[in-house]
Amino acid sequence: MALRYALIGLLLDRPGSGYDLARRFAEVVGAYAWDAKHSQIYPELRRLEEEGLIEVVERGARRRTTYACTAAGLSALRAWLVEPPASTGGVRNEHVLRLFLLAALGRDEALTVLRQTEAAAAAQVEHLTDQFVRLQEATGSDAGGPLGLTVQYGIHSYRATAQWARWAIEQVEGDPEFGVRPPG
């Protein structure tokens, strides 16, 4: 269900073709929020058009079909945003799973992984902070526009990961018992 609302939202920002939307996913949205390939986008656009949530506004060269969001599409998007996010049941986050399984490693290897985690998170914070400053300049807004909100979310998340990793390193360093012996 998420894909269709991502598409409607992108078309609300500005109209575009399937090819264009695939690029927006690959270059911007996919790094923060949601990703999709053209093989999934084209059929979904046809369904959305059949349902009246988007409409064809131009047919250009090379079969290019430009879509735009309709009033019905905006209503549907708003309804989805306001309704409580359907509880998915369980989490499926490979990153967290790795952290959960860390105790399977020996103490030294666990520390290596944690230090890598911290370094990677700190690098992301720097990278996203740069991007945020550029967004502030580009939009002339302190919040960096709609994308700025999402970039800030990323900054907060990675900063939290880096802080957690530092805490975890202290815990493992202070625990000589950390890790397991092989079975059998």
Next chain:
Amino acid sequence: MALRYALIGLLLDRPGSGYDLARRFAEVVGAYAWDAKHSQIYPELRRLEEEGLIEVVERGARRRTTYACTAAGLSALRAWLVEPPASTGGVRNEHVLRLFLLAALGRDEALTVLRQTEAAAAAQVEHLTDQFVRLQEATGSDAGGPLGLTVQYGIHSYRATAQWARWAIEQVEGDPEFGVRPPG
């Protein structure tokens, strides 16, 4: 690929049957790291056993088959943990997507969603903090054992989300232009 390592890791903690593992996912692991249903677990356990990464250690009543991790299984798990997490390409996070699409809402509705986000995150911080304290007591360790690391990760994450939401609320409150007009 993640499921098999989650299973190996759980069996490393202690041996168990498919039914038992399904319960561990549903009651603990699924809330933090990874989830799986019995319909996916049973076939995967058979494959892991064929590959020698786990072994049958008991056959009990009601066809119960208890598996344990083998030395080969531990090696495979360690190799997977140490290798760099295969970059998935794009993110697919419905929560972040919703935040990204927030600008499609009017200013008031956006603020409502953000306040709900903040309240939900703050509640999670409280809930996980309680759990962490109980883990510290149960394990007699400041770090709360292996699960404690993951619970702390959750606390850090949700605290970051709550902080971000407070920042975002300030930004939207200070921006009378926030939101879009319907198209057409």
Next chain:
DNA sequence: CACCACATGTAACGCGTTACATGATTGT
């Protein structure tokens, strides 16, 4: 005219979910 980017489409496969299905053991 060759090449690259544009532009769309289909097919096969993997992972995960829900629903359907079966039977054994324990407790009341």
Next chain:
DNA sequence: ACAATCATGTAACGCGTTACATGTGGTG
């Protein structure tokens, strides 16, 4: 005896990925 829980299995479906496939328009 009945119900609840233990215990395992299969089938159909949805979403997403990779790979395969096809054709057009602009640029050097």
